[in-house]
Every structure is written in structure tokens, then in C-alpha cells.
Amino acid sequence: MRFWVGVTDNGWFNFLAGSGLDEVNFWQPSGKPPFDFTTTPQGMPFLFKLKKPHNHIAGGGFFITYSRLPLALAWEVFGKKCGVETLEGLIERLGRLAARTRVTMTTEIGCTVLTSPFFLPQDEWIPVGDAFGRQTVVGKFLDDEGSGAAIWRRVSAALSRDRYAQPDDRLVAQTSTEPRDKFGTPVLTKPRLGQSSFRVMVTDAYKRRCAITGESTLLALEAAHIVPFSDEQGSHDVRNGLLLRADFHRLFDAGLVGVNQDLRIKVSPKIRETWFNGKAYYRLNDQLLTVVPDLVANRPDPDRLKWHFENRFQA
Numbered sequence: 001m002r003f004w005v006g007v008t009d010n011g012w013f014n015f016l017a018g019s020g021l022d023e024v025n026f027w028q029p030s031g032k033p034p035f036d037f038t039t040t041p042q043g044m045p046f047l048f049k050l051k052k053p054h055n056h057i058a059g060g061g062f063f064i065t066y067s068r069l070p071l072a073l074a075w076e077v078f079g080k081k082c083g084v085e086t087l088e089g090l091i092e093r094l095g096r097l098a099a100r101t102r103v104t105m106t107t108e109i110g111c112t113v114l115t116s117p118f119f120l121p122q123d124e125w126i127p128v129g130d131a132f133g134r135q136t137v138v139g140k141f142l143d144d145e146g147s148g149a150a151i152w153r154r155v156s157a158a159l160s161r162d163r164y165a166q167p168d169d170r171l172v173a174q175t176s177t178e179p180r181d182k183f184g185t186p187v188l189t190k191p192r193l194g195q196s197s198f199r200v201m202v203t204d205a206y207k208r209r210c211a212i213t214g215e216s217t218l219l220a221l222e223a224a225h226i227v228p229f230s231d232e233q234g235s236h237d238v239r240n241g242l243l244l245r246a247d248f249h250r251l252f253d254a255g256l257v258g259v260n261q262d263l264r265i266k267v268s269p270k271i272r273e274t275w276f277n278g279k280a281y282y283r284l285n286d287q288l289l290t291v292v293p294d295l296v297a298n299r300p301d302p303d304r305l306k307w308h309f310e311n312r313f314q315a
Helices: 010-016 071-082 087-097 149-159 195-205 246-254 270-275 302-311
Strands: 002-008 023-028 045-050 056-070 108-119 139-143 221-225 241-245 257-259 265-267
Touching (some): 002 056, 010 045, 056 071, 056 195, 139 149, 221 246, 241 246, 246 257
Antiparallel strands (some): 002 139
């Protein structure tokens, strides 16, 4: 089993340690991903190696996805999960790291999304020894049966202690169908997604375009839940999502716009009856969705669309 050890900003680590967040954004000023994320499975362990004067692994998380996002959207999606208190703090830190580049709200940063982060107390930090050369600036892969075996044994031992157990089963990424310690060797099961992971994955699944209109102004697009997350049947599953322009998101949540199981757009007559308007919306009535994910596994779940149509849409 391969895992990634990423060189980690000490300030980012110190801010997030003890935060209790279910996800974090391991961001970098460069839009270049730290590794080939297209071939990296969800749930892969991603460990945090602090910069000097420390040369230790001090925590980690579990890989969900990677995306490039404009600064304004990255803050909207992640907020304090970026490891800073405020947007101004993120701008200031980015400015220091990208000194020759003018930072604007549309400046793109690389976002590696991690779930179930854990932060070890200092007396449990793990020295990397010879497994991590000084010339490594971004990070490197190690193997739990090769160069990283000793490191992974200590990580596994730390995770197996009760203090890291989560009663809500947030750490599903490390569990297995076979009886074993709760935090044994990670297996390639689908990790439980949080709100930020959901938004990033839905955004990229729909190729950064509104499913209904095809609009591609990224800052105007939002990830809508088909079945609300607050509902018992709701989840942060990509198949429970649609990428929608902000106005369509509000209309969809209110039941004034729906999508049937044939992926046809339906616009409620309530818009006309209530506001004597809506021509721009009715032009789309009964049209097929403009954008659907390329991967069948990411397309809207017909059962959830049916639920929305029967329980929310005002026909």
C-alpha cells in the first residue's frame, strides 16, 4: 500500500491541530498537483511532514480529490479548513509564497482535499529518518512494505489508540470488511465525504458548467443536493448532486425547478402564478440537461431525482 508524505507548512498544521474539522484543504500556491491524482485512489493516506526545525511526521488525513480553484471560491468552499482564520490571512500567506505574482480573488490555488484529518501530540511525532531526503520540496510516495514500513507501523499504532476513534464513523476510509483493529491497514473503500469534498467533486464532475444552462462562470455555480443532506436519505454523494447556477440552485431547493428521471428539466407553473414572470426559465422546460458527468458513476441517481420530483417539486 502506497501513501503520500507531504511537506507541510508548520503554521497551517498548528492552526488546524485540535480544530476537530472533518476535512482540510492542503493547498499550495502552484496549480500543479503534488502527484498524479487521476490515478490515486480515494482513501489513500496522506501524511504531514513538518518543515524545519522539525523533521517529523505529525499527522495526516485521507485523500479525496484535487482541484484548482480561484481564491474566492477556495475560501467559500473551505473557509478555515485552509488553515487560516480569515480570507485576508489566506491572501497574505499566498502573497508571501507567490511573491512575484499579484494575488487577486481569481488567482488559482491547488487544493488537495483530505478527509478525517488527525494530528498527533508532539510526543508521538514520527521521525522520518533516511526515508525523506532534504531535496524533497513537495513530498514523496512511500510504501508500507518498503521504505515506509517503519513509518506506517507507527502511524497505524497511533491511529489504533482510542483517542482517535470517531463515534460517527468518520474514519470509514481506514476500515475493512474483515474483522481487524478499527484503524488497521487502509483499504480502498470509498471514504465518507464532507460538504467541501462534495462541492469540489460535483464541480469537477460537471466539468465546471451548470447542468441546466451550461454556464461556466465558476463563481456563479453551486453544488446542489438532490435529496437535502438534512434528510435521512441525503448524503454528500456525487450522485446526489447537481452543479447549478446560483439562481437555479435556489429554485431547485424550493421545488420550483426539477429534473425527472429522464434528465429532463421541469419548471413549475408556480413561478408564473406567483410572480407573473419566469420567461427565461420556461424556455428550458422539458429540455434535457445541458451537462451531465462523463462518468456514469457520477451521474444523478434516478431514485434521488424521483424523490425530489415527488417530495419537493411543485408540479
